[in-house]
Amino acid sequence: MRAIAGVDGVPxxxxxxxxxxxxxxxxxxxxxxxxxxxDCAAVGVDIPLAVPVTGWRPCDGLAAARLxxxxxxxxxxxxxxxLEAPTHAExxxxxxxxxxxxxxxxxxxxxxxxxxxxxVDPLPPGVVEVSPELAFRGLAPVDYAGKKTARxxxxxxxxxxxxxxxxxxxxxxxxxxxxDDCLDALACTWSAARFAAGEAxxxxxxxxxxxxxxxxxx
Numbered sequence: 001m002r003a004i005a006g007v008d009g010v011p012x013x014x015x016x017x018x019x020x021x022x023x024x025x026x027x028x029x030x031x032x033x034x035x036x037x038x039d040c041a042a043v044g045v046d047i048p049l050a051v052p053v054t055g056w057r058p059c060d061g062l063a064a065a066r067l068x069x070x071x072x073x074x075x076x077x078x079x080x081x082x083l084e085a086p087t088h089a090e091x092x093x094x095x096x097x098x099x100x101x102x103x104x105x106x107x108x109x110x111x112x113x114x115x116x117x118x119x120v121d122p123l124p125p126g127v128v129e130v131s132p133e134l135a136f137r138g139l140a141p142v143d144y145a146g147k148k149t150a151r152x153x154x155x156x157x158x159x160x161x162x163x164x165x166x167x168x169x170x171x172x173x174x175x176x177x178x179x180d181d182c183l184d185a186l187a188c189t190w191s192a193a194r195f196a197a198g199e200a201x202x203x204x205x206x207x208x209x210x211x212x213x214x215x216x217x218x
Contacts, residue, residue: 002041004196006188007033008132008181009047009113015177017185019193022168026176030116034124044130044192046184048077048114049123050212054098055079057214059204063131066203066218070144073133075107080118080209083111118210128200128217130191132184138218139163139190147180156183163190191217 005018013028016036027033037043051057056076064071078095082103085091091111092102117123136144140159145152160169164186173182194200200217208214 002196003037003039004189004193005037005040005043006130006185006190006192007037007043007045007047008177008185008188009110010177010181013176015174015181015185017169017182017189019164019189022164024172024174024177024182026174030120034120034127037127038124040126040192042126042128042192042196043124044128044135044188044190044195044217045117046130046132046188047110047117049117049127049129050208050210050214051077051080051083051114051118052208052214053079056099056101057204057208058206059129059214059216062203063134063216067131067133067137070133074131075104075110077114077214078103078107080115083108083115121210123212126196128192128195129215130188130195130217132187134216134218135187135190136160139187147183153179153183156187160186194218 003018005016007014007016014033016025016033060074060076064074082091082095085094088105088108091108095103136156136159139162144155195217202215202217204215206214
């Protein structure tokens with residue numbers, strides 16, 4: 001059986017978990033993630049992997065609708081030109097010009113991570129965008145507390161234990177990654193495995209900038 005990987009952003013790079021067996025790494029770029037996971041059947045990444053030419057991505061609206069009250073975890077991905085704006089104020093102005101709406105500071109603050117993945121060309125076919133919060137709700141449909149709270153972390157560990165044995169998954173978490181980042185990366189492997197098996201719900205599917213498919217696999 002080929003490995004599955006999950007990826008989440010950390011300060012200065014990416015935390016990567018490979019199954020099976022569980023192996024953790026922290027790397028500095030999307031290119032390094034691709035090299036590390038080259039033999040994987042699928043790689044689930046918690047970051048927009050495709051952006052619109054203009055307007056907004058339908059997959060973001062579909063993901064937000066599924067999350068309901070937790071929809072704030074979805075940051076709609078803007079056009080590349082907005083991400084490349086040198087300041088948040090300029091990004092807001094350009095976004096308003098293109099779409100009639102600005103962009104949040106949270107989205108602007110992850111622009112370098114999005115652009116990191118947009119620079120990967122070509123994007124391997126097994127690398128797919130996923131949402132950890134949608135994965136958690138697929139694993140255990142409960143009302144999750146905030147992921148940075150003790151209760152929220154406990155809920156997520158319990159949900160993930162249905163997927164990977166806790167003693168195997170959490171025995172040796174990597175330096176350079178916070179617990180919530182590791183939990184998100186591990187949740188990404190659940191969606192990646194479903195994608196590899198042809199069982200994932202794929203939200204969206206429209207063609208965006210540079211011909212990339214705008215989609216989120218659950």
